[in-house]
Amino acid sequence: MKIVKWLDExxxxxxxxxxxxxxxxxxxxxxxxxxxxxxSLSWSEELARYCFIWLVYLGISLGAKxxxxxxxxxxxxxxxxxxxxxxxxxxxxxxxxxxxxxFINGYQVTIKLLTWGQSSPALNIPVxxxxxxxxxxxxxxxxxxxxxxxxxxxxxxxxxxxx
Numbered sequence: 248m249k250i251v252k253w254l255d256e257x258x259x260x261x262x263x264x265x266x267x268x269x270x271x272x273x274x275x276x277x278x279x280x281x282x283x284x285x286x287s288l289s290w291s292e293e294l295a296r297y298c299f300i301w302l303v304y305l306g307i308s309l310g311a312k313x314x315x316x317x318x319x320x321x322x323x324x325x326x327x328x329x330x331x332x333x334x335x336x337x338x339x340x341x342x343x344x345x346x347x348x349x350f351i352n353g354y355q356v357t358i359k360l361l362t363w364g365q366s367s368p369a370l371n372i373p374v375x376x377x378x379x380x381x382x383x384x385x386x387x388x389x390x391x392x393x394x395x396x397x398x399x400x401x402x403x404x405x406x407x408x409x410x
Contacts, residue, residue, distance in 0.1 A: 259309040259387065266298040266305070273298075290369040297367075297377050304384025311342070311391040329403065336399050339392050346389040353381030 277291040310316045318338060323331050361375030 259305050259312065262305050263302060263309065266302045270295045270298045270302070293367060293369040297370075300377060301380045301384075304380040305387070306384075308384055308387035308391055311346075311388045311395075314395070316342070332399050332402050336396060339396050339399070343389055343392040343396070346385045346392060350382050350385040350389060353378065353385060357382055 273291045274295050277288055277295075280291075281287050322334060326334055357375050357378045360378055361373055365374045366372060367374055367377070
C-alpha cells in the first residue's frame with residue numbers, strides 16, 4: 248500500500264524530472280557537439296522534442312493534482328464556502344469532460360499510428376509512443392480530477408473540512 252500511496256503522490260513528478268533531465272542532458276550534449284567538436288547528432292533534437300511533448304501532458308496532470316491551472320478567481324469572491332465548492336466542482340466537471348474527450352480521441356489516433364507502424368525519422372521508434380503522451384497524460388488528469396471531485400463531495404456533505 249505504501250508504494251501505491253507514494254505513486255499517487257509522486258508519479259507525475261518522477262517522470263517530469265526524468266524527462267527534464269533527459270532533455271537538458273541531450274540538448275547540452277548537442278551544444279557541446281556542435282560548438283566544440285564541430286559535429287552534430289542526428290537524433291538529439293527529436294528526442295528532446297518528444298520528451299517535451301511528454302512533459303506537457305504529464306504537466307497538465309500535475310497541475311490538475313495541485314489545483315494550479317488557470318481559473319477566474321473573481322467568480323469565487325462572490326460565493327461563500329459551499330458556493331465556492333459547487334463552482335469548483337462545475338469547473339472540474341467541465342475539465343473532466345475535456346480530458347475524457349482528449350483521452351478517447353488520442354487513444355484512437357495512437358492505436359491507428361501503432362497499427363500503421365510509422366516510425367520517427369531519427370530515433371526510429373514508433374510514432375504512436377509519442378502520441379501515447381496525450382491519452383496517458385489526460386487519463387491521469389481525469390483521475391486527478393475525479394479525486395478532487397470526491398474530495399469536494401465529502402466537503403459538501405460535511406465529512407471533510409473546507410479548504
